Amino acid sequence: MDLIEKSKKYLWLPFTQMKDYDSDPLIIESGKGIKVKDVHGKEYFDAFSSVWLNVHGHRKKELDDAVREQLQKISHSTLLGMTNVPATELAEELVKIAPRSLSRVFYSDSGAEAVEIAVKMAYQYWQNIGEKDKQKFVSIKNGYHGDTIGAVSVGAIDIFHKVYGPLMFEGFKTAVPHVYRYPENDPEKCRDEALETLENLLKEYHKEIAGLTIESMVQGAGGMIVLPEGYLSGVRELCSKYDVLMIVDEVATGFGRTGKMFACEHEGVEPDLMAAGKGITGGYLPIAITYTTEKIYEAFYDEYTNLKTFFHGHSYTGNQLGCAAALANLKLFEKEQINQQVARKAEYLQELFEDILDLSHVGDIRQLGFMCGIELVYDKKTKEPFPFESRAAYKASLKMRELGLLTRPTGDVVVFMPPLASTEAELKEMVQIMKQAINSVTIEEALHVAATSY
Numbered sequence: 526m527d528l529i530e531k532s533k534k535y536l537w538l539p540f541t542q543m544k545d546y547d548s549d550p551l552i553i554e555s556g557k558g559i560k561v562k563d564v565h566g567k568e569y570f571d572a573f574s575s576v577w578l579n580v581h582g583h584r585k586k587e588l589d590d591a592v593r594e595q596l597q598k599i600s601h602s603t604l605l606g607m608t609n610v611p612a613t614e615l616a617e618e619l620v621k622i623a624p625r626s627l628s629r630v631f632y633s634d635s636g637a638e639a640v641e642i643a644v645k646m647a648y649q650y651w652q653n654i655g656e657k658d659k660q661k662f663v664s665i666k667n668g669y670h671g672d673t674i675g676a677v678s679v680g681a682i683d684i685f686h687k688v689y690g691p692l693m694f695e696g697f698k699t700a701v702p703h704v705y706r707y708p709e710n711d712p713e714k715c716r717d718e719a720l721e722t723l724e725n726l727l728k729e730y731h732k733e734i735a736g737l738t739i740e741s742m743v744q745g746a747g748g749m750i751v752l753p754e755g756y757l758s759g760v761r762e763l764c765s766k767y768d769v770l771m772i773v774d775e776v777a778t779g780f781g782r783t784g785k786m787f788a789c790e791h792e793g794v795e796p797d798l799m800a801a802g803k804g805i806t807g808g809y810l811p812i813a814i815t816y817t818t819e820k821i822y823e824a825f826y827d828e829y830t831n832l833k834t835f836f837h838g839h840s841y842t843g844n845q846l847g848c849a850a851a852l853a854n855l856k857l858f859e860k861e862q863i864n865q866q867v868a869r870k871a872e873y874l875q876e877l878f879e880d881i882l883d884l885s886h887v888g889d890i891r892q893l894g895f896m897c898g899i900e901l902v903y904d905k906k907t908k909e910p911f912p913f914e915s916r917a918a919y920k921a922s923l924k925m926r927e928l929g930l931l932t933r934p935t936g937d938v939v940v941f942m943p944p945l946a947s948t949e950a951e952l953k954e955m956v957q958i959m960k961q962a963i964n965s966v967t968i969e970e971a972l973h974v975a976a977t978s979y
């Protein structure tokens with residue numbers, strides 16, 4: 526049986542309708558720089574950083590060497606009741622780069638777990654200090670925090686989450702300031718209205734609210750929605766005012782993705798808890814972290830018999846190979862000035878996008894650093910979306926694949942999140958491919974919609 530047949534016979538892929546996979550299978554065999562190669566030898570730009578992970582490209586020498594070196598010592602030992610060398614050294618480095626409020630690192634293996642841990646910590650924090658009524662969470666509509674039940678409970682994307690409704694714990698959902706879909710073209714008004722809605726909620730219910738979860742500066746999976754300036758810092762102020770722990774999700778935005786080490790730096794926000802993952806190992810290995818303040822840490826620090834311990838951990842928590850890769854990754858951030866580079870190249874990218882924004886079915890392009898979304902619409906003037914059945918962005922991504930570029934849309938939004946090390950020439954080539962694919966697919970789709978529905 527050839528590999529493609531085997532993949533269809535034995536695999537069940539994440540976030541994938543397998544009927545789609547069966548008609549368009551793909552198996553990656555190798556990668557180098559910002560390109561990956563499939564089993565037939567066809568090359569593709571990794572324009573979504575293998576789902577938002579990759580930083581320095583594939584087979585980066587320093588990362589390869591760090592993992593190889595660690596292999597000579599040990600691959601894994603537990604973090605339950607003890608630690609290991611790279612996990613300890615990495616924790617120090619991670620605290621150095623974190624917002625000032627954060628001084629402790631708790632390891633896990635994925636972004637969803639990092640969020641889940643933050644939620645459990647926030648909940649138990651109030652229990653431990655005797656504020657027993659503070660049990661609920663506020664989350665932002667359209668937010669995404671991963672796929673475990675806890676992370677889904679604080680998420681709010683109907684198409685992914687609705688079916689699990691009965692399994693989820695209840696909480697409050699508050700409005701998202703989505704400027705493009707706001708009736709008036711006024712980011713400040715859109716922001717202030719959302720903050721007012723949140724304040725009204727907190728004013729009434731803060732005595733039963735433990736924490737608030739929010740993606741930092743950009744809602745990723747919800748459609749690359751860049752939050753208007755001043756919103757995140759406004760949320761910070763409200764959380765402090767009403768004694769609610771602010772849990773910032775930097776899983777997608779952290780580690781340079783937006784041109785800062787963490788996106789909350791754009792507004793000088795200091796969270797109470799912060800989840801990060803994805804780019805932490807340069808896209809090599811599954812490490813994630815939850816940062817906390819010393820104040821939260823201390824609420825768990827006591828005689829064992831008082832049962833304030835944080836009873837949570839995973840088999841592979843603090844894995845040595847992953848931590849070694851993360852340490853090497855952080856060194857590269859400094860050596861290659863990654864954040865400064867992204868901030869600079871993002872401006873160039875914005876210029877390149879002007880061409881795409883001109884296309885007749887591109888409604889909006891949203892960008893913060895190298896985190897970008899191109900929203901396809903049926904009618905550019907009225908912002909009317911393509912019908913759900915059109916799958917215009919999905920079809921555009923298949924066209925891009927044909928043209929040698931991989932990405933994966935979220936709804937009607939084409940995601941562009943190239944590795945942070947992408948050069949200007951590579952950015953230009955990738956944008957050209959996307960433009961060509963978007964143009965041909967949307968024109969064809971629009972004709973099809975016009976012919977069938979009227």
Ligand SMILES: *Cc1c(COP(=O)(O)O)cnc(C)c1O
Pocket residue numbers: 634635636637638640669670671672740745746774775776777778802803
């Ligand atoms: C990807 C993502 C997660 C989940 O991370 P996994 O490692 O896939 O579990 C959580 N939050 C945000 C904002 C993400 O983009």
